[in-house]
Amino acid sequence: MSDFDGLAxxxxxxxxxxxxxxxxxxxxxxxxxxxxxxxxxxxxxxLVALECDVTDDDTVRAAIDQAADRLGGLDVVVNNAGIGAQGTVEANDDDEWHRVFDVNVVGMVRVARAALPWLRRSSHAAIVNVCSVAATAGLPNRALYSATKGAVLSLTQAMAADHIAEGIRVNCVNPGTADTPWVQRLLDAAPDPAAERAALEARQPTGRLVPPDDVAAAIAYLAGPASGSVTGTSLAVDGGMQGLRLRK
Structure with missing residues (x-):
């Protein structure tokens, strides 16, 4: 039997x-x-596919309730929805700051808030927030994005403290630059996509972008019963980017 048999x-x-x-x-x-x-x-x-915009509270609540109804409850929430932003602190206006925070931070709040009544009924309740190495390493030209991910890291720790007595574990993963369609779109928009990809690969000590499956495996560990004593933590899946300083 799998660790996730019977879980939603x-x-x-x-x-x-x-x-x-x-x-x-x-x-x-x-x-x-x-x-x-x-x-x-x-x-x-x-998979059960449900359309949902995390910036709309009514939509979020309806989607979470529909998911729980279709699945027979709810045990695990993976808060992965997010958007990117580029530029220094001068580059984005107030509307863009509010928009990105609304998705990347308040969106997670809306989802967790809607899911908590269901998670309280579970004996294996877990929330995993997808954060970023940008929360722990100063990256150039990522002021707004980094600010939202720093907020996600702090939010994760606060939620873990708030809900540990209810048996709900809360953790986050901090991916490095992952090989995803979103990153590929950024590369395609660069003046020299090949050079930009090489630069992103080079800044990660493994010399490659992070495969999405590697991040998924870390999320599954934090969400599963095997990590029953793990809460309030961040797990880096960044190819050593944040912690290693290699000699050239």
């Missing part, structure tokens, strides 16, 4: 990239899985 999971931003890799892994490991995304095109039939 929701993955936001689950239609592509890290979210889809996670949803697929959880389903393959025995969980019933609902994917919440603004567009569910391409989501496999093995």
């Amino acid at each position: 999971a929701v993955v936001t931003g689950g239609a592509s990239g890290i979210g889809l890799a996670t949803a697929t892994l959880l389903a393959r490991s025995g969980a019933g899985v609902a994917v919440l995304d603004r567009s569910t095109d391409g989501v496999p039939d093995s």
